[in-house]
Amino acid sequence: MDTQVQQDLLSILQGMKNAQLAAGPASLELRRDRLQRSVRLIQENHQALADAISADFAHRSQYQTLLVDMVTTIKGLQHAAEHVGEWMRPQVVEAGGPGMQARIEQQALGVVGVISPWNFPINLAFGPLAGVFAAGNTAMLKPSELTPRTSDLLAELVGQYFAPHELVVVQGDADIGRAFSALPFDHLVFTGSTAVGKHVMRAAAENLVPVTLELGGKSPVVIDEDADLETAIARTLTIKAFNAGQICLSPDYLLITPAHLPGLVNAAQRFVASSYRSFQDNPDYTAIISPQHFARLQGLLEDARAKGATIISLAAAGEADADPHSRKMAPHLVLDATDDMAIMQEEIFGPLLPVMSIPGFDAALQYINAHPRPLAAYYFGHQQDKQQRFSLQTTSGALVINDVMTHAAIDSLPFGGVGASGMGAYHGLHGFKRFSHAKAVVVQSEDGASNLRLRAPHQDGLAAIKAFFQTA
Incomplete structure (x- = not known):
């Protein structure tokens, strides 16, 4: 230095x-x-x-x-x-x-x-x-x-x-x-x-x-069995596409129950098609900040593909999934994600969304609690008892129910992490x-009673203290 x-x-x-x-x-x-x-x-x-x-x-x-x-x-x-x-x-x-x-x-x-x-x-x-x-x-x-x-x-x-x-x-x-x-x-x-x-x-x-x-860290999204899939995917991908996913609060992986898995890709494709006619020439879509970050994201996809993931690009038909010159990368779903993939081990900070199928609500809680505490957690489901359990049994900087990142713009709420997320x-x-x-300020009384009780001799005070223990 x-x-x-x-x-x-x-x-x-x-x-x-x-x-x-x-x-x-x-x-x-x-x-x-x-x-x-x-x-x-x-x-x-x-x-x-x-x-x-x-x-x-x-x-x-x-x-x-x-x-x-x-x-x-x-x-x-x-x-x-x-x-x-x-x-x-x-x-x-x-x-x-x-x-x-x-x-x-x-x-x-x-x-x-x-x-x-x-x-x-x-x-x-x-x-x-x-x-x-x-x-x-x-x-x-x-x-x-x-x-x-x-x-x-x-x-x-x-x-x-x-x-x-x-x-x-x-x-x-x-x-x-x-x-x-x-x-x-x-x-x-x-x-x-x-x-x-x-x-x-x-x-x-x-x-x-x-x-x-x-x-930051890896903020999870859980889509429970009673959630509306179209709504949950639309709200999740709204934030995953915002700033091309370069947000500390962006959804970093998705836990979804088997009942919703077959409809996931179609729901994602429908939402993206309704929001973005294209990505490469779209003024509403942001580029990746630098060539190094662009290359890192491409590397995460290649690593996941090599380890068995199915990669689903959400780019428009006939459009490039990613362009190193524009540094624009369409959102991608990474299906069948596993913990040995780099994309599940580091914060993504880009428009890539790993997806893991989980048996049910309890398995989602176990998975989240087995990993470092995230900056935010997002739960989609309408049963109030499960919402309460999710809140009480997971620890994160914030929790948003049936939406993503909404808390960040509410000035009356604290914004920050816990554990590995800050x-x-x-x-x-x-x-x-x-x-x-927060400075403690005390103004003593005129007689200074609380100070006087500390002065010697202590014989009279000792009797009072002994009496306290007998009556407490």
Whole structure:
């Protein structure tokens, strides 16, 4: 690691910490102002940002960019601006004795580091920043090197809308990312793969920096016997095709009961035909982010085919299943998937959907529980007792019943993983609390009774304590 780079980053961070200490706690007005400036940055430059994102992807659906990276993000920032006043109020709690006062005050942590990914480069930068700013912190942002045009534009815009002591964008490759994650932040947020998340957490541990990790993993879809197959497949493939499956919450494999298996392929083909006339020349369909990721997805298909899977392309008749020049890949079903296939061992992050037949509901629970905990789980079925059992007997960052990914845009819900899919959650109030310190504050009574009971001599007090044990 370049020691000069590390020193330069450390100097920026220390300058931000010094500025924050000199300014004192951020007022409600300043917090709202930072949130509103974030909204204006996105709103006033949404087309330039969308164009930059599309150029980085080789093609990105403008609708998907404007919806998720712009509209959803703006709504999250506005939600924080609207509610931060009530979130900041101290919480009065029961005190330890007569005349005492006790409360919990939410205090800013300081300077928060945010490492954001390429798949939703605005949403996954400003999503955490909504909570960071609402809590009264400032931030350093390290966007992905895989979206260089977007990162360049973001750095330029941040410089226009924010002072250097409020928000700084640090650009660079994986080496810069490593140096960034080793800084002594007051909190560090990382969104990305589980493998990289381990390195980030290890680096943060050197400075005892608390971390929020959003890591993804393999999110299962279970289609139970009483589910409507057409509806379940349509809702699953809606998200699998969205951003070409390059979403941490995208369905990563499908568990389906034998009764539904014969109709699966036809249901998938009907849905795709109704939604996408084609893929290669379709402005609604997004390309794979890089040649390396495209090759990796092709390799997953080849490995699965070699190990006995049946590959079903959902491309239109006469259209290429995948084109390395456009980097567009049609959705594929991978039937008869098995655990020895690479596609069942790593997060796919693409439009490939492995399918496994399971005997029934209990077998689905057993399979999910035998694997690392996912960022989300999706269950299709209408029996309330099974819905409740699924919720109680599986552990995931979130659970959506009879739909996929719906929870991510609800600001009143926490967004985050558990176990291998991450730790910590943000969005709305949960982000405010994540990036705050809940400080206990006590005002002693005039007579100081709770302090006096600790003073020697203790003979009179000892008798009272013995009496307590006799009556407890």
